Amino acid sequence: MAWKTLDDMELNGKVVLVRVDINVPVENGLVTDATRIEKIVPTVKDILAHGGKPVLLAHYGRPKGKPVAEMSLKLTLPALEAALGQAVTFAEDCIGGPAKAAVSAMAAGDVVLLENTRFHAGEEANDPALAAAMAALGEVYVNDAFSAAHRAHASTEGIARLLPACAGRLMEAELKALEAALGNPVRPVVAVVGGAKVSTKLDLLGNLVTRVDHLVIGGGMANTFLVAQGVEVGKSLAERDMAPTALEILEKAREAGCTIHLPVDVVVAREFKAHAANETVPVADCPADAMILDAGPQTVAAIAEVFAACRTLIWNGPLGAFEIAPFDAATNAAAAKAAALTAAGTLVSVAGGGDTVAALNKAGAAEGFTYISTAGGAFLEWMEGKDLPGVAALMD
Ligand code: 3PG
Ligand code: MG
Numbered sequence: 001m002a003w004k005t006l007d008d009m010e011l012n013g014k015v016v017l018v019r020v021d022i023n024v025p026v027e028n029g030l031v032t033d034a035t036r037i038e039k040i041v042p043t044v045k046d047i048l049a050h051g052g053k054p055v056l057l058a059h060y061g062r063p064k065g066k067p068v069a070e071m072s073l074k075l076t077l078p079a080l081e082a083a084l085g086q087a088v089t090f091a092e093d094c095i096g097g098p099a100k101a102a103v104s105a106m107a108a109g110d111v112v113l114l115e116n117t118r119f120h121a122g123e124e125a126n127d128p129a130l131a132a133a134m135a136a137l138g139e140v141y142v143n144d145a146f147s148a149a150h151r152a153h154a155s156t157e158g159i160a161r162l163l164p165a166c167a168g169r170l171m172e173a174e175l176k177a178l179e180a181a182l183g184n185p186v187r188p189v190v191a192v193v194g195g196a197k198v199s200t201k202l203d204l205l206g207n208l209v210t211r212v213d214h215l216v217i218g219g220g221m222a223n224t225f226l227v228a229q230g231v232e233v234g235k236s237l238a239e240r241d242m243a244p245t246a247l248e249i250l251e252k253a254r255e256a257g258c259t260i261h262l263p264v265d266v267v268v269a270r271e272f273k274a275h276a277a278n279e280t281v282p283v284a285d286c287p288a289d290a291m292i293l294d295a296g297p298q299t300v301a302a303i304a305e306v307f308a309a310c311r312t313l314i315w316n317g318p319l320g321a322f323e324i325a326p327f328d329a330a331t332n333a334a335a336a337k338a339a340a341l342t343a344a345g346t347l348v349s350v351a352g353g354g355d356t357v358a359a360l361n362k363a364g365a366a367e368g369f370t371y372i373s374t375a376g377g378a379f380l381e382w383m384e385g386k387d388l389p390g391v392a393a394l395m396d
Helices: 035-039 043-049 074-086 094-104 126-137 154-161 168-182 202-211 218-227 241-257 297-309 327-345 354-363 377-383 389-395
Strands: 016-018 053-057 088-093 112-114 142-144 165-167 189-193 214-217 260-261 267-268 278-282 291-295 312-316 348-351
Touching: 016 112, 035 074, 043 053, 043 074, 043 168, 053 094, 074 088, 074 112, 074 260, 088 094, 088 165, 088 168, 094 112, 126 154, 142 154, 142 241, 142 389, 154 165, 154 348, 154 389, 165 168, 165 260, 168 312, 168 348, 168 377, 168 389, 189 202, 189 297, 202 214, 202 241, 202 297, 214 218, 214 297, 214 327, 218 241, 218 291, 260 297, 297 327, 312 327, 312 354, 312 377, 327 348, 327 354, 348 354
Parallel strands: 016 053, 016 142, 053 112, 088 112, 142 165, 189 214, 189 312, 214 260, 312 348
Antiparallel strands: 267 278, 267 291
């Protein structure tokens, strides 16, 4: 690997600045999903075990360069302390007096969390002065925030160029899983791409058709491909103006030898609500007054066959309206199949992207995957084949 890990660094007695992503969902001041917080624990504990003093740098929300009380990282403190099993000192600013005081008071075994880096306009501007002010607090920089690595910000990119830098354990795990899924995968490779709109995933589809052997298209975006091929989809969500683009993607796939799999049967309803009356029809028979809300059982069987024939699966986006039962059936069944093949040892399965993780958790299949990314936007940009600035800065 072109980047260093904690194993390559001298940490004993050193102040270690660790960029983490603890941008977790919060409701009424309480963290509702602590996954991202739990995932940074191995890195922090590893630094402590090697005698280092971890000082956590992170953003929260989008405060647009000024302090916003509701976006203080203080709200993550109880969840962070619970995950680490120890007290954490909070500093009211990520640079200057409060940060320096907290860092200089650290004893071995202590952990410090600095206030939201995005309270400074220089964070998103990747201002060298802010990066230097943060770098001045420590001696080593560890980036454990893969899910924020698509941002070229002072705490993810600029600072990595100012201190000896390495990937944390979570960053390492993410990069290895992604490399196994798309960088240098065991073939054949199948990608599942779902979700509402083709327009938001154009670059992703364009990149994938040149990299994978099979591409399963699901969700609302499948309707756009169906329309492009002259299939009538009634009142279904479809981006009719994207039809030419869909045809271009199909052509690009044909040239690249990537087989595209679209629904052959669909579950249709007249209302978009849970338990709406529904029927399953061949894809060509969507009634004019109905909308497609899920893929049908024959489609699921075809997807299962593709999964069984492949050795690597990369998944982004649900196959149907997974938020409302029973239109989560195809997503659940395909996820269960992926988990079973993973358990049987024939499939390496990697998934990521906001809705995807929610859908797989809901399907109860997330644990059965080889790797579930903590990243939303960063996972998508990586699937698009883009360089992630936060990762690139660790390479140099
Ligand atoms: C995320 O939640 O996707 C990351 O923390 C990045 O946040 P951002 O989209 O506000 O940059
Ligand atoms: Mg985001």
